[in-house]
Amino acid sequence: MRPWIVVPGERDSGIRDPSRSCAAYRFLCETAPVNAQATTLTGLSRQYIKLCDVADFDDPEILAMLREIEPGRPAEQERHRKLWEYALLGLYLAEVGAITPEATALSVAAGHEAPLYWLANQIERVVATDIYGEGAFSGREADGSMLTNPAAFAPYPYREDHLEVRDMNALELDFPDESFDIVFSLSSIEHFGIPQGTQRAAREMSRVLRPGGHLVITTECLVGNNPLDWPAVQVAMRVATRGRRCPTSTLRRRVTDVFTPKEIERYVVKATGLSLVQPLDLTISPATHESVLHWVEDGSELRAADGSQFPHILLQGHGAPWTSAFLAFRKS
Numbered sequence: 001m002r003p004w005i006v007v008p009g010e011r012d013s014g015i016r017d018p019s020r021s022c023a024a025y026r027f028l029c030e031t032a033p034v035n036a037q038a039t040t041l042t043g044l045s046r047q048y049i050k051l052c053d054v055a056d057f058d059d060p061e062i063l064a065m066l067r068e069i070e071p072g073r074p075a076e077q078e079r080h081r082k083l084w085e086y087a088l089l090g091l092y093l094a095e096v097g098a099i100t101p102e103a104t105a106l107s108v109a110a111g112h113e114a115p116l117y118w119l120a121n122q123i124e125r126v127v128a129t130d131i132y133g134e135g136a137f138s139g140r141e142a143d144g145s146m147l148t149n150p151a152a153f154a155p156y157p158y159r160e161d162h163l164e165v166r167d168m169n170a171l172e173l174d175f176p177d178e179s180f181d182i183v184f185s186l187s188s189i190e191h192f193g194i195p196q197g198t199q200r201a202a203r204e205m206s207r208v209l210r211p212g213g214h215l216v217i218t219t220e221c222l223v224g225n226n227p228l229d230w231p232a233v234q235v236a237m238r239v240a241t242r243g244r245r246c247p248t249s250t251l252r253r254r255v256t257d258v259f260t261p262k263e264i265e266r267y268v269v270k271a272t273g274l275s276l277v278q279p280l281d282l283t284i285s286p287a288t289h290e291s292v293l294h295w296v297e298d299g300s301e302l303r304a305a306d307g308s309q310f311p312h313i314l315l316q317g318h319g320a321p322w323t324s325a326f327l328a329f330r331k332s
C-alpha cells in the first residue's frame, strides 16, 4: 500500500524540506494519514500533487503555461499561487492527454477564471458554473454579469460558442452522471461549508465525471500545526472576546476556510471515492517559508516583513500559514 502523503525526505525525487526538525515537519509526521491509498499514474513527468512553492516559479514550463493561460502580468506579480494553480491544471491536463478537440469540461465554482477561456479555445465544450451574483464572492469572482457577458472577463479572444456559463450550486450539480471528460474546481471547495458542503461537492464532481475522465481540485492547505487554528480554541476566543475575534468559528469550522492535510484526506479525497494520481507531497522549501505574507491590520491586505506583496504563495493570519494544494484524480 502506498502512503497517501509524502513527508519531506521520504521519496527520492522532488523538492525536499531540509529543515526536518522544524515544527512544520513534525506536524506533517504526526498528522500524515497512513491508511489511505494513492494510485500513482505512472510516467508523469513531474510531481503535480503538491503544495505551491516559490521554487516552482523557476520552472520554465510552469512559467510558460501560466503566461499562456493568463498573459500580461508584470513579472513580479506572476509569482502568485492562483497562477500556479492555472499552470499546473494546464500542464496536467495536457500531459494526461485530456485536451482534445472533442473533450468536454465542467468548472465548479468557476467565477471568471482564465482557464475557462484557455480551454474554450481548445476543446469542444466548457461549462462554467457558480452561484453568480450571490454569496460572499458576488461582485468579485462570482460577478453576476458573467452569466450574460462572459466575454467581458476574457483575457484574450476566445471561441465564445465553446463556453457556456450557468448559475449552479456546487452541492447539486444539474447534470446526469458521467457527463464530462474533465471536471475541475479551483480555490473554491473550502468555501462550500466544511465539512458537509465540501464532501457533498466532492461527491458531485466525481459523479458527473466520465470513466477515464480527470478531476482536478485545488484548495487551501495549512502548513504547520498552531493551536490557534483548532476550532475549539477559536470558539473559546470568540466567546472570550464576545465575538470580536473568530466571529464565524464553530466547533467544526475554523474562521478561515483552510484544511489540515488530514482534513483534505477526509473531506475531499475520500469523498470523491477516487484515488489521487500521486501521493500528496507536503514539502515546502525554506525560501517559501521566508516569503510568508501576513494579514495587515483589518485583514484586507497581505504583506511580507519587508513590505512586499509578492510572491503571493504562503499566507498567514493568526494561526499557521497556508498555501494552495493541487489534487488530481482519474476515474477508472
Ligand SMILES: C[S@@+](CC[C@H](N)C(=O)[O-])C[C@H]1O[C@@H](n2cnc3c(N)ncnc32)[C@H](O)[C@@H]1O
Binding pocket: 108, 109, 110, 111, 112, 113, 129, 130, 131, 132, 134, 135, 137, 138, 141, 142, 168, 169, 170, 171, 185, 186, 187, 188, 191, 192
Ligand atoms: C475564491 S473564488 C474562486 C473562483 C474561481 N474558481 C477562481 O479560481 O478564480 C470561490 C468561488 O466559489 C464560489 N462558491 C462558493 N460557494 C459556492 C457554492 N455552494 N456553489 C457554487 N459556487 C460557490 C464563489 O461564488 C466564488 O466564485
